Structure formats: structure tokens, C-alpha cells
Amino acid sequence: MHIIKGTVLGVVDKGEPDKRWAIVALQTSAKDRDGFDVTTTVKARVFGDSIKNGLHNPYRQQVGVEVFMPVTCEVNDRYHNIDYLLAGTPLRLQEVRPQPAPNPAATAQQKAAGAN
Numbered sequence: 001m002h003i004i005k006g007t008v009l010g011v012v013d014k015g016e017p018d019k020r021w022a023i024v025a026l027q028t029s030a031k032d033r034d035g036f037d038v039t040t041t042v043k044a045r046v047f048g049d050s051i052k053n054g055l056h057n058p059y060r061q062q063v064g065v066e067v068f069m070p071v072t073c074e075v076n077d078r079y080h081n082i083d084y085l086l087a088g089t090p091l092r093l094q095e096v097r098p099q100p101a102p103n104p105a106a107t108a109q110q111k112a113a114g115a116n
Contacts, residue, residue: 001070001071001072001087002070002071002072002073003068003069003070003071003091004026004028004042004068004069004071004084005028005066005067005068005069006026006027006028006029006042006066006067006069007026007027007028007064007065007066007067008024008025008026008059008062008063008064008065008067008069008090009025009026009027009041009063010024010025010063011023011024011025011056011057011059011060011063012025020051021045021046021047021051022045022046022051022056023043023044023045023046024043024044024046024056024059024069024086025041025042025043025044026041026042026043026044026067026069027039027040027041027042028040028041028042042069042071042084043084044069044071044084044085044086045083045084045085045086046085046086047085050086055086055088055089056086058089058090059089059090062090067090067091068090068091069086069088069090069091070086070087070088070091071084071085071086071087072084072085072087073085
């Protein structure tokens with residue numbers, strides 16, 4: 001499984017009522033080795049039990065928001081590209097603020113005081 005960071009562009013329902021599937025589109029941006037911005041649209045497909053369970057629905061509420069999308073990748077030999085399959089709901093990573101480093105002398109004194 002891989003995690004892709006990007007902005008949700010939208011969710012498109014496809015197929016017929018008996019064979020439904022969907023696409024979740026994510027726009028990613030990065031810099032190439034020369035420092036130029038490179039923007040790519042990643043389309044993750046949703047099939048089978050995942051579509052029945054509504055795995056793609058949380059992304060509908062996140063349009064325009066930056067998310068972390070878990071996907072699995074497959075190599076498509078026929079069309080010579082990589083297919084992305086949605087593997088989970090959008091992830092949110094909490095910001096961890098830096099904590100001051102503990103004072104080694106103070107912890108040694110606390111251990112010594114607790115040992116007596």
C-alpha cells in the first residue's frame with residue numbers, strides 16, 4: 001500500500017446499476033530535479049465490495065481539501081501504465097509540536113530520589 005498526498009478534485013460515479021464503480025481524483029504537486037513545479041492528477045478506481053461499502057464517499061466531502069489517500073498500485077501491461085486502486089478513507093496526520101528535550105541531570109536526580 002502507498003499513501004499519496006494531494007488535493008481532492010472530485011468523485012465520479014461510473015458504470016451501470018448492477019456493475020457500479022467510481023473514480024476519486026487527486027491533484028498532486030512536486031518539484032522536478034531542475035526545480036520546476038510538476039502537477040499530476042492521480043485517478044484511483046473503486047470497485048466491488050469497496051463501492052458497495054461506500055469507501056469513496058468520504059472523499060466527496062473533502063473536495064478542495066488536502067488529504068493523504070491510501071492506494072494500492074498495479075502495473076497495467078496492456079496500456080503500459082500504473083493503475084491506482086483506492087485502499088481506504090482519507091487519512092489525517094496530526095501535527096506533532098516539538099517538545100523540549102528532557103534534562104538528563106534532572107532525570108538522574110529523580111531516579112536517585114525515588115530509589116532512596
